[in-house]
Amino acid sequence: MRKSEHGARRLEHIETVVREAGIKLTHQRLEIFRELAHTEEHPDAETIFRAVQRRMPTVSLDTVYRTLWMLRDLGLVTTLGLHGDSVRFDVNLHRHHHYVCVRCGAIHDFESMDLNGLHVPESVKELGSVVHAQVEVRGICARCQSVDAPPKKPRAKPGATRAPRAASPRRT
Amino acid sequence: MRKSEHGARRLEHIETVVREAGIKLTHQRLEIFRELAHTEEHPDAETIFRAVQRRMPTVSLDTVYRTLWMLRDLGLVTTLGLHGDSVRFDVNLHRHHHYVCVRCGAIHDFESMDLNGLHVPESVKELGSVVHAQVEVRGICARCQSVDAPPKKPRAKPGATRAPRAASPRRT
DNA sequence: TTCCTAGTTGCGGATAATTCGCAACTAGAC
DNA sequence: GTCTAGTTGCGAATTATCCGCAACTAGGAA
Known part of the structure; x- marks a missing residue:
């Protein structure tokens, strides 16, 4: 229960x-x-x-x-993966991690010895085999913080409940 | 150069x-x-x-x-995010991490004190603000390892260069 | 309780990404 | 050079998601 x-x-x-x-x-x-x-x-x-x-x-x-x-x-659910219109490809075969801008969708690779060494807990083994583990960091990228315009595809994804006159909780 | x-x-x-x-x-x-x-x-x-x-x-x-x-x-590129047809939602507001089955696309949450404490390197701060960091583990889930049939949406995504008679590198 | 309206809903028709079927090609083995 | 399995480009599907709009309803005011 x-x-x-x-x-x-x-x-x-x-x-x-x-x-x-x-x-x-x-x-x-x-x-x-x-x-x-x-x-x-x-x-x-x-x-x-x-x-x-x-x-x-x-x-x-x-x-x-x-x-x-x-x-x-409202922050009550998250969307998994990148907020995805189209599939993005990654040619970088080296061990690396991703920084994802939640506003414009930009993705940057970064490397870190510390993170490479991260230890996947035993309990995960019960879920299945572990092929690969990487860290995904989300935030607002430098560029979006300076300019205030999403540089890519404004397809109603980030923000906007699609409510021209709707809702508007006037989030302070 | x-x-x-x-x-x-x-x-x-x-x-x-x-x-x-x-x-x-x-x-x-x-x-x-x-x-x-x-x-x-x-x-x-x-x-x-x-x-x-x-x-x-x-x-x-x-x-x-x-x-x-x-x-x-052939493993020469990776696709970022979940191999995504549709957006998946996550209602779990607790700090957690994801296990993603690369074959069937199933996603499981798991928790780990160790991973929660992971240290995002300073260099990432240059990319932008850090709102959230989580680990994504990829592998083949237990279910896919036992049965040999992807339980969900066989929409030409996992595997298959879409080559009925094509390529077939006969990967051993 | 009833009334009123900003906010919502369902609909049916867009969009956009990705896939398919097929007939016309071409890389590469011989 | 020949031959064919493997490829390509095309135009027509598919699929997820979105948009405009007219008909509705939650919830505050009267």
């Missing part, structure tokens, strides 16, 4: 934060929250959509997307 | 491996290799395509993709 308790707490937290951001708690959002709060997976929008659809046959996939981006903007 | 030397060596390496795999060295492939060998970035297919197109106006984007997947299958 630990799991569902945990889920309940998580759900409560999501609702609180969303409410405090001045965003309306609609049925569909509530259902999506519930689904999210109870998963231990890393679902994609489609998966959540299908799950929610079982209880609420009329939701639209679009709403699921919108809700997820909103939650991401 | 260090850089281009490095590129030259890299190019040579790619050509050698590809040749030894019994794959034909066509003009377009050679150009793509050259482009890749000399980049210090993490380009996407489109970017490489445009670069190659300058020297060889007739290449097709499709060929670029095919070549890249081929190189990935």
Whole structure:
């Protein structure tokens, strides 16, 4: 019962934060929250959509997307991997690590003896074989900190719940 | 001159491996290799395509993709992030790390005091602010090791240069 | 409770990245 | 030079995600 308790707490937290951001708690959002709060997976929008659809046959996939981006903007969920429009390739065969700018998507390699020596815990071996381990550091790159314009592909990804007149929690 | 030397060596390496795999060295492939060998970035297919197109106006984007997947299958390039069709969401707000199965794309969280304490080198600060650092471990998950079938989306991504009768380096 | 409106929703049609089927080529073995 | 398995470019799918819009609803005001 630990799991569902945990889920309940998580759900409560999501609702609180969303409410405090001045965003309306609609049925569909509530259902999506519930689904999210109870998963231990890393679902994609489609998966959540299908799950929610079982209880609420009329939701639209679009709403699921919108809700997820909103939650991401509030810091309640993260997106895995790079915020990806297209696949990026890496030709660097040397052991290295990545710095990813969460705003513009730029990726820089860096090396570090310390990090190369990092010790993957035994427990991971139960999950599967370990081929490769690397560190991913996220932040806002120097360039984005100076200029205030994402240099690449402004495809509604970073920021923006896509709400021209919507939500706007006026995040200070 | 260090850089281009490095590129030259890299190019040579790619050509050698590809040749030894019994794959034909066509003009377009050679150009793509050259482009890749000399980049210090993490380009996407489109970017490489445009670069190659300058020297060889007739290449097709499709060929670029095919070549890249081929190189990935040979281990000469890696794809960044999860091999991503769709965005995956993570509701886990606790500090954690990821185990990613390179075959089926499954992602598992794991925790580790050791890894939480990892020390991001000073040099990274020059790249930008550090918001978050986590470890990504790649391997083949237990499930994929037992059953021999990718449980999810067989969309030509993992493995397969998309070559029904092609290439087949007969990797032993 | 009822009313009112900013914020939302579902829809159907865009976009963009990536893949496919196929007929016309070409590298490289002989 | 010949021959063929392996490749290429093309144009048409696919798929994830987004956008505009008109019909709705949460939640504060009356």
